Amino acid sequence: MCSMAERPPELGPRKAAVLRAVVEEYVRTGEAVGSETIAESSGLGVSSATIRNEMAALEELGYLQHPHTSAGRIPTDAGYRHYVDTLPPGGRLREQQRRAIAGYFAEAMLDLEEVLKGSVQLISRMTQYAGLAVPPSASDEPIVRLELIDMGPTIMVLAVGQHGRVDKRIVDRPPDVDGKVLAAAERRIQPLRGITYTDAQVKLLQLAADGPREEHALLLHIAETLRTSGGDQVHVMVGGVANLADEAQLWRRETVRRLFEALEREQEMLGLLQEVGDTEGVSVTIGAEHPSTGEWEASLVTAPFRVGDATVGTIGLVGPTRMDYVSAMASVRAVAKRLSELATELEQ
Numbered sequence: 001m002c003s004m005a006e007r008p009p010e011l012g013p014r015k016a017a018v019l020r021a022v023v024e025e026y027v028r029t030g031e032a033v034g035s036e037t038i039a040e041s042s043g044l045g046v047s048s049a050t051i052r053n054e055m056a057a058l059e060e061l062g063y064l065q066h067p068h069t070s071a072g073r074i075p076t077d078a079g080y081r082h083y084v085d086t087l088p089p090g091g092r093l094r095e096q097q098r099r100a101i102a103g104y105f106a107e108a109m110l111d112l113e114e115v116l117k118g119s120v121q122l123i124s125r126m127t128q129y130a131g132l133a134v135p136p137s138a139s140d141e142p143i144v145r146l147e148l149i150d151m152g153p154t155i156m157v158l159a160v161g162q163h164g165r166v167d168k169r170i171v172d173r174p175p176d177v178d179g180k181v182l183a184a185a186e187r188r189i190q191p192l193r194g195i196t197y198t199d200a201q202v203k204l205l206q207l208a209a210d211g212p213r214e215e216h217a218l219l220l221h222i223a224e225t226l227r228t229s230g231g232d233q234v235h236v237m238v239g240g241v242a243n244l245a246d247e248a249q250l251w252r253r254e255t256v257r258r259l260f261e262a263l264e265r266e267q268e269m270l271g272l273l274q275e276v277g278d279t280e281g282v283s284v285t286i287g288a289e290h291p292s293t294g295e296w297e298a299s300l301v302t303a304p305f306r307v308g309d310a311t312v313g314t315i316g317l318v319g320p321t322r323m324d325y326v327s328a329m330a331s332v333r334a335v336a337k338r339l340s341e342l343a344t345e346l347e348q
Helices: 013-029 035-041 048-061 077-085 095-106 112-127 179-192 197-210 213-228 242-246 253-264 266-276 291-296 325-347
Strands: 130-134 143-151 154-161 166-172 237-239 283-286 298-307 310-320
Touching (some): 013 035, 013 048, 013 077, 035 048, 077 283, 077 325, 095 325, 112 130, 112 237, 112 310, 112 325, 130 266, 143 179, 143 197, 154 213, 166 213, 179 213, 242 253, 253 266, 253 291, 266 291, 266 298, 291 298, 310 325
Antiparallel strands (some): 130 237, 143 154, 154 166, 298 310
């Protein structure tokens, strides 16, 4: 989500520069910003009186607000939005962040869901906000490998999805299944490779109904393995929530409590991520731009990762509106790019 319902007027160059300086100073210190501070640190080359006038005008326009307890000003959601929208495209990572991402993906496994779990923690460590991710839905993921592994009294059902998903289930060996029956059942399920988990479940039920009696129970076990592997229940991965507690002194206690509770309600978070996501690139939702982030006084930064033109999942973070947007956006963008490369590699 990139715009507010009622956007304040556009700014001239000097007002925009003052607003940018206020945002960056407030993000850095957490303290309301005065005109003297901007005059000394911004390099604008104008007096503090001129900056004071500009800040007063920015407040009237809705870009800044004046806390009752301070002589300084802080950005509004509209102020943050203007700042984000005027950032140079493709913000740069810090060297430490770049090394962290390169190091993690150099050692990443070829299981996309496990890599995603690690990516959530990686983003959280780099930004000190809470990381979020939505993995690919198994229901739409084609199966590239489906095997039955003889383990004596038990049989392992192994399914591998095109995007790196790996599902394993060990079942008791049905009484009628000897080595010959097991081999016949495995030959019967090989045509299921290349179709989605959901379609494969339907085919397996048909095979169980129409096939030899001794294969019936085994084929039903395979269908159940695919059903319980995730199906249509897309979930949200969350990591680094403790980082938000470090920011709690800057949020009202009730606001932080609502955010923490929301992070535990998976379907609510999933709905929010689906509503605000941008299929093209990094999306930033700030405070009151969405009812949920408005309630939490939080910002959400997300990006899709994809295979070709198809979006297969989402990576992102949530934190206070007083956010280092340059770092947050660069981190999410870079990790999404690496995840897209990995997902594409796994599909080939």
